[in-house]
Amino acid sequence: MEALAKLGRSTLDKFSALGRATFVLLGAVMSVPQLKNIPLTIKQIYVVGVQSLSIIIVSGLFIGMVMALQGYTILVDYGAEGSLGPMVALSLLRELGPVVTALLFAGRAGSALTAEIGLMKATEQLSSLEMMAVDPLRRIVAPRLWAGVISMPMLAIIFSAVGILGGHLVGVDWLGVDAGSYWSIMQSTVEWNEDVLNGFIKSIVFAFVVTWIAIFKGYDSIPTSEGISAATTQTVVYSSLAVLGLDFVLTAIMFGIE
């Protein structure tokens, strides 16, 4: 009986958390966009996007380089090293670009968002805003949400582009794949709508989910040091799981059925 009650309680907790998360989201998204919030959003794009740029570029470069190296050793056995370009480009654009960017983004920017908002809550800055009749959802949460949703697709595209250049560096400049075939076979294989746009849509969805989880976990955290540290951990874990799970669903919808 006790176990049953426990199960029921945890289910109810989950659902009420989901409800609170929806309220936070609605409060942030549905609030009338204010002109004076645009500078706040730009500042958050700096924090969330620009400061993630270095990790995105470096990891994109290395992932592209590693893929070219691994792909080359396999493809060269079949004399198909000309297909290195499309292999690198397709895997980056369809999967690795959006997914790895989302995972890095959750670790780099999501955790920071959670900690920042959690600490604001712990030091009662959010309640003081409310006492001054400033809606914290509108003033604090909305700019961060939009900054995340705007920044991450851009980061994902930069990631893919840098990765393709990294693949070019290893494949063409070091291993001697013909530059012409690297680019031309890539060009004839990669479709703008099918591959690039679908990857872009994926990264928008991931951006939304990751930022939402990060913001809600901060907003809903228990305002103690342990609470904030737990919330930060949960942000990274939950958003990584959500990204990987959603990625399968989106891939099945986009590329699964011809």
Added chain:
Amino acid sequence: MISRKTEIWVGLFVALAIAATLMLALNVASKGSVGQGETYSLFAKFDNIGGLKVRSSVKVGGVTIGRVESIELDPEDFTPVVKLSISQQYNLFPETSSVSILTSGLLGEQYIGFQPGFSIDGIENLKEGDYIADTKSALVLEDLIGQFLFSRDSE
């Protein structure tokens, strides 16, 4: 309120994203160079289409002029009907043209090779909805091996 440095960095970030998009658009992806814009449809009946797929390319001497739009089975004589959408830019092929299913390389994907026919007086050009009469089916490797073994046995 926001410092100039922040603004410059965000501007740089956006510029970088635009540059990356442009690179993907111009260097990496084919923006469906053929298949977008004005096209017209032709039909061709084959005995066997082998591994031909929707979106396979249609080529004249290696130049892509269109794509396979759809592949269906004729319900009456049970032969595959392939619908080709050809770029309107190339709309002067004579009726005597022929199509065959070819393979790029030994293991490559299959495409439709389009042979423009001769054009003399009295022969019209192919237009929207026409059937191409002269078709050659795909070579199926198993059939070839079978024929080879059969002909060796009979010797």
